Amino acid sequence: MLLTMTKKTAKPAAKKTAAKAAPAAAKAAxxxxxxxxxxxxxxxxxxxxxxxxKQSEEAVSAMLDAVVSSIKGGQSVGLPGLGTLSVKDTAARTGVRPGTSEKIQIPAGKKVAFKVASTLKGNL
Incomplete structure (x- = not known):
């Protein structure tokens, strides 16, 4: 009987410490x-x-704007030591709607692809 009381009192204490640790972990995340x-x-x-x-923010924003506008224009963007961003065409295909299992037609489109530079890949 004494053992079961110890176990019951130990469980709430463990929950309290876990509850206190969770907000601290959430703040650190x-x-x-x-x-x-x-x-x-x-x-x-x-x-x-x-x-x-301020100058650095303008430079970073200008670089990002140039990359985005090039991608929108269908051009590839090579970033030395990092990789290459490019636009790829996707074919039309048949998919399945998850909730109803109904077959749907997914239209052709475009996606952005990224190929990692071999120098970066080798250094990871």
């Missing part, structure tokens, strides 16, 4: 993200080049 945001890129460019953050 955004800072430990694997994604680099545009503002972080701007800071990196400013640190490496000696430009102000």
């Amino acid at each position: 955004p800072t430990a993200s694997n994604k680099v945001a545009k503002t972080q890129l701007v800071e990196m460019v400013a640190d490496k080049t000696g430009l102000t953050k």
Whole structure:
């Protein structure tokens, strides 16, 4: 009987510590993200080049705008040491709607493809 009381009192204590740990982990998660945001890129460019953050933001924005407009125009964009962004045509095909299992026709379209540079692939 004494053993079961110990187990019952130990379980709520474990839940409380897990509940306290969850908010702390949730707060730490955004800072430990694997994604680099545009503002972080701007800071990196400013640190490496000696430009102000405003100048770095303009440079990063101009580069991204140039890449996006080239992709929209159907051109490939080569980024040395990183890879190549290109536009690929997709063929029309028949698909299945998940909820109803109804067959649907998916029209032809375009997608953006990325091919990693061999130098980057070799260094990972």
